[in-house]
Amino acid sequence: MRDDLAALRPLLLASGLGLGGAAASEPGAEPVGPAEAAAAASMPEQRRREFLAGRRAARRALWAVGLDCGEIPRSGRLPVFAPGRAASISHSGGIAVAVARGADGESPLGCDLELRPLPRAAARLVLRADEEPLLAVWSVTALFSAKESAWKALAVTDGGLRDLRASSCGDELRVRLRVDPARAVGVRVVHVGAAGVFSYVTGRDTVPG
Numbered sequence: 023m024r025d026d027l028a029a030l031r032p033l034l035l036a037s038g039l040g041l042g043g044a045a046a047s048e049p050g051a052e053p054v055g056p057a058e059a060a061a062a063a064s065m066p067e068q069r070r071r072e073f074l075a076g077r078r079a080a081r082r083a084l085w086a087v088g089l090d091c092g093e094i095p096r097s098g099r100l101p102v103f104a105p106g107r108a109a110s111i112s113h114s115g116g117i118a119v120a121v122a123r124g125a126d127g128e129s130p131l132g133c134d135l136e137l138r139p140l141p142r143a144a145a146r147l148v149l150r151a152d153e154e155p156l157l158a159v160w161s162v163t164a165l166f167s168a169k170e171s172a173w174k175a176l177a178v179t180d181g182g183l184r185d186l187r188a189s190s191c192g193d194e195l196r197v198r199l200r201v202d203p204a205r206a207v208g209v210r211v212v213h214v215g216a217a218g219v220f221s222y223v224t225g226r227d228t229v230p231g
Contacts, residue, residue, distance in 0.1 A: 026214040027119060035086065037224060038127050042082025042109075046071035046116040051078065055093030075118035077101075080109040083122035110174050114138065114218070121222050129225050130207055132175030134167040137218035148183050156188060160195070160211070167221040168209040172197035175207050175223040196227050 027043050034041045051074040053059035058077060062070045077094050084091045084107055095102045101111060108131055109122035115137035123129050140148075140162045148166045149156070156165060169183040176199060178186070188197045191208060198206030206227040214220045 026212075027220060030212065030220070031086065034121060034222070038087070038124055038129060039131075039222070040083040040086030040122045040124075042079040042084070042086060042120045042122070044075040044078035044082065044118045046075045046113075046118070048075065048078070051075065053077075053093065054081075055095075057095030058093045061096055072113050072116070072118065075116075076111040076113055076120065079118040079120040080111050080122065083109050083120040087122055087124040087127075089122070089125055110171075110223075112170075119220065130175035130223050132171035132173070132207070132209075132223040134170035134174075134221050135214070135218070136163050136167045136170075136220075137215055139163045139217045140166055150184050150187070153188055156190065159190060161219070163217075164211045164219050164221070165195070167219045168195045168211050169197055171209050171221045171223050172207050176205055191227070194224060198227070 031041045053062050062073055065073060080094055081091045089107055091107055103109060106125045109120045110131040110133045111120045112133050112135040114135040119133060119135045121131060121133045123131060142162055145157060145162045148162060148169060165188055168188060169186050172186055185200050186197050187200050188195050195209045196206055197209055208224040208227045209221050210224050211219050211221040
């Protein structure tokens with residue numbers, strides 16, 4: 023599965039995005055600074071390992087685009103990056119993955135890793151009736167992951183995934199806010215591992231409708 027993700031690095035770099043990954047099981051994982059240490063100290067052991075893996079993945083993604091990065095504190099549940107640094111982090115099944123953009127980039131950032139497939143019945147939690155035809159082509163897991171990536175990139179603060187509308191756009195998905203359709207992004211979904219998916223935002227989508 024990690025080889026599947028590694029194979030995506032050239033594709034993302036061509037779009038100005040760095041990709042980083044880390045496993046919660048990696049030995050010797052320690053907080054980089056006091057803010058990370060304080061956040062990790064209150065977590066159960068498995069959550070602590072996942073948290074630190076996410077920070078390692080984000081630093082590796084930033085290094086991939088030529089940016090150094092020290093500790094990554096948090097505000098609530100969101101990571102806080104130093105000026106000129108930005109990344110999106112996701113966790114699933116003990117694996118953390120992150121995408122980052124270069125210092126001069128302005129592309130929206132969002133990624134999501136889902137290693138446990140969702141049942142068809144979960145579609146009602148993700149889609150509205152006008153999106154159900156997508157299930158002829160896309161799995162519920164792929165649609166959920168794409169909306170999760172878009173949610174991060176669009177910095178949505180209220181509502182749920184059903185307040186985003188997905189539509190097919192070639193080999194990608196276009197995801198937009200229902201209340202503000204001009205706010206839209208393109209999302210690519212790729213299969214990883216036996217039944218997992220990884221999605222990432224490819225950029226802003228300006229196609230009307």
